[in-house]
Amino acid sequence: MKWTELQTEACPVARGLSVVGDRWTMLVVRECFFGIRRFDQMQERLGITRHVLADRLRKLEADGVLRREAYQQRPLRHEYRLTDKGKALYPLLVTLIDWANTHVPAEGGSSVTLMSRETDEPIQPVLVDARTGSQITHRTVRARTREA
Amino acid sequence: MKWTELQTEACPVARGLSVVGDRWTMLVVRECFFGIRRFDQMQERLGITRHVLADRLRKLEADGVLRREAYQQRPLRHEYRLTDKGKALYPLLVTLIDWANTHVPAEGGSSVTLMSRETDEPIQPVLVDARTGSQITHRTVRARTREA
């Protein structure tokens, strides 16, 4: 199976990864959540080659995760902003940060900590069911495969 | 920056992606959560080349996400199982499934639905703070960057 064929897969994991499963894509999304909007800033902060960054931004725009907007005329310049679909990736980003902070230790500790804006205390993310409030684990939930 | 240098990055997003940011890795992890443990089964179900699958399994084992265990002698055969670190990826997988089900529609609907084992009803995953129970969004949480 080729990578580009994943998009039309029935499995949502494959479909999701066809958008954000690339090596660089979630790092670009991270930068957007941090408020970085310009090409050169991203390129410098990420250490990605300009070539690949241009390609990722194009794909993210085509997939509706980012929106390209002119922020000045003469010379015409664009910046990149998260769409609603892109903003909906926040839980995924937070979950990834939490997993890495717990299970992939860095020398000298993590450089990013998640803080509540309200209480200014560190938060502890947990995935729960909106209906019942009970925690979601592989023991309490099963993934039902629809036999088409 | 090269991909292999991400592992030692300070940013947890980069560290996390150094483990699961590959095109195929989360699909392999998905198979493990579905109970698939054998090389040939994975290869057939995923449509990945044997070459790349062998490489990913090696890396996942080296990263402590999977454990390689003999399930028979003569001839010696191994299977792959999730470690605790691997099982801790469940919320990431669920969050990805939920995002894709909502934002990356498939023709004919999603093939995978998340169901509660207890009530047998579909679940709606939400990420909340364990302490306060309030929902985590990019409005309520900020990522504090530690200036080393």
Added chain:
DNA sequence: TAGGTAAGTTCCCTTTCGGAACCCTTATGG
């Protein structure tokens, strides 16, 4: 007019990937 800024594009070379064939160990059947 020289230099600077922002957002890309082009070129070259290396690494990775997809596809298919091959290998090794042991069990099974004729």
Added chain:
DNA sequence: CCATAAGGGTTCCGAAAGGGAACTTACCTA
């Protein structure tokens, strides 16, 4: 005792993607 099959890989090739660095285009400023 030779052929075939199962399971878990490895090897080889050509194609695609990625890293690095230089170049381009359009404007602005000194």
